[in-house]
Amino acid sequence: MSEEEDIILSELDDEELVQQMYDDLYDGLKEEIEESVNILLSRGWAPYKILTEALVGGMTIVGADFRDGILFVPEVLLAANAMKGGMFILKPLLAETGAPRMGSMVIGTVKGDIHDIGKNLVSMMMEGAGFEVVDIGINNPVENYLEALEEHQPDILGMSALLTTTMPYMKVVIDTMIEQGKRDDYIVLVGGAPLNEEFGKAIGADAYCRDAAVAVETAKEYVARKHNAMTA
Numbered sequence: 291m292s293e294e295e296d297i298i299l300s301e302l303d304d305e306e307l308v309q310q311m312y313d314d315l316y317d318g319l320k321e322e323i324e325e326s327v328n329i330l331l332s333r334g335w336a337p338y339k340i341l342t343e344a345l346v347g348g349m350t351i352v353g354a355d356f357r358d359g360i361l362f363v364p365e366v367l368l369a370a371n372a373m374k375g376g377m378f379i380l381k382p383l384l385a386e387t388g389a390p391r392m393g394s395m396v397i398g399t400v401k402g403d404i405h406d407i408g409k410n411l412v413s414m415m416m417e418g419a420g421f422e423v424v425d426i427g428i429n430n431p432v433e434n435y436l437e438a439l440e441e442h443q444p445d446i447l448g449m450s451a452l453l454t455t456t457m458p459y460m461k462v463v464i465d466t467m468i469e470q471g472k473r474d475d476y477i478v479l480v481g482g483a484p485l486n487e488e489f490g491k492a493i494g495a496d497a498y499c500r501d502a503a504v505a506v507e508t509a510k511e512y513v514a515r516k517h518n519a520m521t522a
């Protein structure tokens with residue numbers, strides 16, 4: 291038996307446990323991640339703190355080693371799966387804040403792109419803040435976005451892209467909305483690691499959001515502005 295297997299997670303202090311979670315996420319150990327999330331919850335950690343400090347923190351390390359060619363797709367898939375296990379536990383807790391209904395959002399990852407962790411995180415945080423979220427998943431061509439907008443009539447359209455090769459597709463969606471005279475019916479928020487504010491502006495989005503917390507703040511601000519404009 292290796293030393294690793296001897297570790298009893300509940301005996302670690304908070305700091306050691308978070309470090310262990312970084313290792314477990316790196317190694318794609320879903321059950322261990324789930325157990326650690328539950329331990330931190332039982333110690334009174336807020337769901338949002340667990341999400342950002344333990345899970346997103348761990349994923350940042352995975353991301354760096356993937357970039358540097360130390361980790362490869364199969365390992366990163368396992369890490370992503372472990373992360374999702376943790377997120378699954380936190381999701382209902384984040385949504386339980388009893389926040390008043392703020393508005394609605396359709397969100398999806400663009401065509402050619404299958405990254406969904408960031409999008410899922412944004413969905414969870416938006417739901418937690420009182421938004422109704424319709425998640426249309428990954429690899430969405432423009433038709434999917436338009437159909438979902440037509441069907442759900444949300445306040446906000448959110449698009450996610452994690453690849454430099456797929457991010458330009460957001461412009462295809464926005465341009466199609468312009469062609470159809472629908473662009474101004476929605477607040478368009480975009481996000482994903484390779485984007486920045488300049489890109490958001492250049493493609494005609496209302497705002498680029500660096501992370502899920504900023505997404506919530508930005509969404510609240512724009513929805514309030516929209517409602518004020520409607521009642522003015």
Ligand code: B12
Binds near residue numbers: 353370403
């Ligand atoms: C996990 C991962 C994968 C997993 C995805 C699993 C899944 N279910 O999502 C797998 C292994 C499948 C994968 C595959 C690939 N990946 Co990948 N992947 C990553 C990794 C390591 C982490 C991404 C992640 O989940 N981050 C954590 C989340 C929480 O952060 P986030 O996504 O940025 O989201 C936050 C914000 O951006 C923002 N946000 C995100 N979306 C939205 C949307 C809205 C509306 C708003 C408001 C905000 C917002 O809020 C989020 C929460 O705070 C990144 C590295 C990185 N640094 O990003 C590479 C990375 C994105 N992948 C990369 C590559 C190259 C690939 C592959 C092409 C590899 C290959 N050779 O096959 C494939 C492409 C598959 C495809 N067609 O999409 C490159 C992209 C390089 C580039 N410049 O384009 C990266 C940057 C790694 C690297 N440096 O090389 N990948």
